[in-house]
Amino acid sequence: KQEVTQIPAALSVPEGENLVLNCSFTDSAIYNLQWFRQDPGKGLTSLLLIQSSQREQTSGRLNASLDKSSGRSTLYIAASQPGDSATYLCAISGGSYIPTFGRGTSLIVHP
Amino acid sequence: DTEVTQTPKHLVMGMTNKKSLKCEQHMGHRAMYWYKQKAKKPPELMFVYSYEKLSINESVPSRFSPECPNSSLLNLHLHALQPEDSALYLCASSQIKSLYGYTFGSGTRLTVV
Numbered sequence: 172k173q174e175v176t177q178i179p180a181a182l183s184v185p186e187g188e189n190l191v192l193n194c195s196f197t198d199s200a201i202y203n204l205q206w207f208r209q210d211p212g213k214g215l216t217s218l219l220l221i222q223s224s225q226r227e228q229t230s231g232r233l234n235a236s237l238d239k240s241s242g243r244s245t246l247y248i249a250a251s252q253p254g255d256s257a258t259y260l261c262a263i264s265g266g267s268y269i270p271t272f273g274r275g276t277s278l279i280v281h282p
Numbered sequence: 283d284t285e286v287t288q289t290p291k292h293l294v295m296g297m298t299n300k301k302s303l304k305c306e307q308h309m310g311h312r313a314m315y316w317y318k319q320k321a322k323k324p325p326e327l328m329f330v331y332s333y334e335k336l337s338i339n340e341s342v343p344s345r346f347s348p349e350c351p352n353s354s355l356l357n358l359h360l361h362a363l364q365p366e367d368s369a370l371y372l373c374a375s376s377q378i379k380s381l382y383g384y385t386f387g388s389g390t391r392l393t394v395v
Contacts (some may be wrong), residue, residue, distance in 0.1 A: 205383045214288075214372055214388035215325070260324060268313075268380045269338065272324035 173198045173265055177273035184280055190248040192276045194261035199239045202264040206235050206246050209258045209275070218259075219246070251280045284309060288373050288387035296395055297363060303390045305356040305373030313380070314356040316348060317372040319389075325372055331356060332378060363394045 174197045184190060194204070203222050207215040219228045219235040221244070227236040234247040248255060258277045262270035286307045295301050305314065313332050317325035330338035331350040345367075347359040356373055373387040 202380065203383060207386070212370065212389075212391060214286075215374075215386040217383060217385065220383040262384070264380045264383075268376075268378070269315075269327060269330065270380070270384060274324050277322075 173201075173263060173271040175261060175263055175271050175273040177259075177261060177276050179276060180274065181277045182279070184251060184278075186251060186253060186280055186282050188251050188280075190251050190278070192246040192248070192259050192278070194244040194246070194263075194273055196242045196244075196263050196271075198265060199242055200265060201239065202266070202268060204235075204237055204244050205262045205264070205270070206233075206244075207260045207262060209260060211258075215260065251278075253280050253282055255280050284385065286373055286375055286385050286387035288371075288390050290390060291388065292391045292393075294393045294395060295360065295363065297365070299363075300359070300361045302360065303358040303371055303373075303392075305358075305375075305387055306354055307375045307385070308354055309375065309385065310353075311375035311385070312353060312378050313376045314350060315374040315376075315384075316356070316358050317374065319370045319372055329358075360392075363392075365394050368392055368394045 176195045178193045205220045206218040221237045232249040258275045260275045261273045289304045316328040319325045328342045329348040334350045349357040370389045372389045374384045376384045
């Protein structure tokens with residue numbers, strides 16, 4: 172059974188810092204990995220999707236990498252802003268095509 | 283249209299009420315999902331529909347009854363809920379093999395009193 176761990180569980184940083192959020196998984200036979208952002212009480216907004224054959228994806232200040240051999244993905248946020256404050260979830264889709272979620276990283280960026 | 287629309291956004295219901303949550307997508311996705319999410323926890327899968335047929339039921343109590351009337355609509359019928367069922371209910375959709383990932387709605391915040 173796939174297990175997904177996100178580290179750190181919480182992070183509080185000053186505005187402008189570059190951040191790395193980590194997602195590790197136990198079964199490397201994945202189909203894709205998706206990073207989501209969730210604001211309090213809201214739905215999940217997709218940030219980046221990495222297919223199994225890909226190594227990274229970029230969107231604006233966000234960059235996500237995937238290393239299946241080590242069972243790790245990182246989400247890099249450049250020049251963080253207060254508007255980046257949210258919970259970040261990684262979800263991994265395997266053979267069943269049903270995503271397994273990590274518990275998320277709660278990020279606060281203060282001015 | 284690249285959205286999943288959920289209605290209502292908020293719902294307060296008594297334990298003897300019957301209500302329904304609705305979810306709609308027009309992306310041509312043939313897999314649709316219901317998730318339940320408690321505060322500070324990840325989403326928890328409840329049901330999966332593939333090609334309008336129920337394919338996964340994660341041992342959800344019968345007071346939750348899903349329905350997929352067509353490829354664009356997904357309903358969750360609620361009856362005789364308990365206060366512990368209060369949560370954020372999320373709908374999602376995807377291609378059958380989730381090739382392009384999952385798209386989530388904004389959720390329905392349900393409070394059972």
